[in-house]
Amino acid sequence: xxxxxxxxxxxxxxxxxxxxxxxxxxxxxxxxxxxxxxxxxxxxxxxxxxxxxxxxxxxxxxxxxxxxxxxxxxxxxxxxxxxxxxxxxxxxxxxxxxxxxxxxxxxxxxxxxxxxxxxxxxxxxxxxxxxxxxxxxxxxxxxxxxxxxxxxxxxxxxxxxxxxxxxxxxxxxxxxxxxxxxxxxxxxxxxxxxxxxxxxxxxxxxxxxxxxxxxxxxxxxxxxxxxxxxxxxxxxxxxxxxxxxx
Amino acid sequence: xxxxxxxxxxxxxxxxxxxxxxxxxxxxxxxxxxxxxxxxxxxxxxxxxxxxxxxxxxxxxxxxxxxxxxxxxxxxxxxxxxxxxxxxxxxxxxxxxxxxxxxxxxxxxxxxxxxxxxxxxxxxxxxxxxxxxxxxxxxxxxxxxxxxxxxxxxxxxxxxxxxxxxxxxxxxxxxxxxxxxxxxxxxxxxxxxxxxxxxxxxxxxxxxxxxxxxxxxxxxxxxxxxxxxxxxxxxxxxxxxxxxxx
Numbered sequence: 001x002x003x004x005x006x007x008x009x010x011x012x013x014x015x016x017x018x019x020x021x022x023x024x025x026x027x028x029x030x031x032x033x034x035x036x037x038x039x040x041x042x043x044x045x046x047x048x049x050x051x052x053x054x055x056x057x058x059x060x061x062x063x064x065x066x067x068x069x070x071x072x073x074x075x076x077x078x079x080x081x082x083x084x085x086x087x088x089x090x091x092x093x094x095x096x097x098x099x100x101x102x103x104x105x106x107x108x109x110x111x112x113x114x115x116x117x118x119x120x121x122x123x124x125x126x127x128x129x130x131x132x133x134x135x136x137x138x139x140x141x142x143x144x145x146x147x148x149x150x151x152x153x154x155x156x157x158x159x160x161x162x163x164x165x166x167x168x169x170x171x172x173x174x175x176x177x178x179x180x181x182x183x184x185x186x187x188x189x190x191x192x193x194x195x196x197x198x199x200x201x202x203x204x205x206x207x208x209x210x211x212x213x214x215x216x217x218x219x220x221x222x223x224x225x226x227x228x229x230x231x232x233x234x235x236x237x238x239x240x241x242x243x244x245x246x
Numbered sequence: 247x248x249x250x251x252x253x254x255x256x257x258x259x260x261x262x263x264x265x266x267x268x269x270x271x272x273x274x275x276x277x278x279x280x281x282x283x284x285x286x287x288x289x290x291x292x293x294x295x296x297x298x299x300x301x302x303x304x305x306x307x308x309x310x311x312x313x314x315x316x317x318x319x320x321x322x323x324x325x326x327x328x329x330x331x332x333x334x335x336x337x338x339x340x341x342x343x344x345x346x347x348x349x350x351x352x353x354x355x356x357x358x359x360x361x362x363x364x365x366x367x368x369x370x371x372x373x374x375x376x377x378x379x380x381x382x383x384x385x386x387x388x389x390x391x392x393x394x395x396x397x398x399x400x401x402x403x404x405x406x407x408x409x410x411x412x413x414x415x416x417x418x419x420x421x422x423x424x425x426x427x428x429x430x431x432x433x434x435x436x437x438x439x440x441x442x443x444x445x446x447x448x449x450x451x452x453x454x455x456x457x458x459x460x461x462x463x464x465x466x467x468x469x470x471x472x473x474x475x476x477x478x479x480x481x482x483x484x485x486x487x488x489x490x491x492x
Binding site for chain 2: 156158179209
């Protein structure tokens with residue numbers, strides 16, 4: 001399993017992803033699912049992946065190699081895209097390219113072409129945006145009404161985000177909420193696990209403010225988990241018992 | 247959708263179920279999903295249902311009419327079962343009976359025989375037990391290691407239970423946690439909704455201590471939702487912002 005969330009607030013973007021993968025229940029590994037593409041001053045882009053690892057890795061490699069542009073005869077890469085919208089379309093094209101290569105063979109093996117992405121960032125000083133890209137290469141955009149998107153095992157960590165994130169949330173508060181959301185998910189699903197990769201980019205900064213791996217035992221995250229547990233226990237205790245039937 | 251949870255602690259049993267059903271997204275109704283069978287002094291039993299409403303209602307009606315017992319020539323009902331285990335087996339037989347009647351026709355209509363149950367209670371002063379019954383009529387039992395079971399849309403409300411419920415939890419605290427879990431689920435999934443049915447039975451009491459419907463706007467539940475939200479906001483605020491990258 002996987003859990004990734006992307007949060008887009010007024011001040012900027014937060015992307016968080018776990019690193020646990022499993023092929024069946026007994027083959028568990030650590031793979032990076034948050035990929036950062038950065039050219040300071042030009043673009044900062046973060047792509048997080050869920051689903052079949054062979055597909056998502058092939059999409060990443062395809063983006064790195066570039067896709068043929070029949071009109072120009074050149075390669076389209078994230079570095080040639082002039083806007084977030086075009087960059088997102090390029091990721092979608094890479095997904096369809098991988099589908100064309102492996103989709104039929106996967107179907108023959110009774111495997112779904114199962115992959116999804118969060119893709120956020122800013123290109124050439126344009127609008128900072130966050131998208132969710134589906135297996136068909138189509139995508140939706142995060143808006144200020146619901147300023148976060150999730151892929152993978154999203155349900156355990158959604159209540160935390162539903163309650164805490166608005167478009168006006170401070171960037172570091174958004175990161176904190178994302179980490180609490182990740183903690184809730186890891187507690188309820190063993191398929192989501194440490195370490196956690198974090199990308200934070202402030203709007204118009206032109207480069208990442210934070211590109212960080214939270215390892216197991218990292219003091220702040222450990223403290224956050226303890227404090228959150230204690231606060232939830234205290235919240236429970238502070239609510240009176242139901243008066244029903246008395 | 248549906249959300250039901252059953253909690254079995256040392257002091258007794260709590261069962262909570264929402265009442266929202268939908269056929270498609272635009273046909274939303276209210277139906278009772280928590281069914282209580284009580285003969286004070288003999289048994290108190292609660293059966294909550296998730297899945298296809300026509301199947302779960304047919305199972306309830308089958309239990310009310312009784313199932314033929316080829317050995318005795320009589321009808322087996324919940325009132326003739328001498329233990330929780332036999333009562334649970336009877337529910338399983340009722341599920342298979344309904345499957346025999348409609349399973350093939352559902353398959354022809356490309357519909358899965360989708361149903362599951364939580365079934366808890368106490369019979370004849372025997373052990374108080376809680377089971378989850380599957381569509382094949384097989385079942386698992388709740389144990390003190392993880393003293394709750396859930397059916398339906400279970401993920402949103404699981405972190406709350408994971409953190410708050412142990413076998414030693416007070417019965418009214420278990421009810422409170424179950425209601426918070428229901429609140430979390432309702433906030434994140436519109437397919438789960440008010441009113442909420444609640445059954446609470448104290449071990450060896452021989453009858454339900456509480457058999458109650460929480461209507462929208464009921465003061466305690468309204469207050470619980472407000473307090474829980476406020477406590478979560480306070481918990482968020484009390485945790486320091488991440489020091490990363492500073």
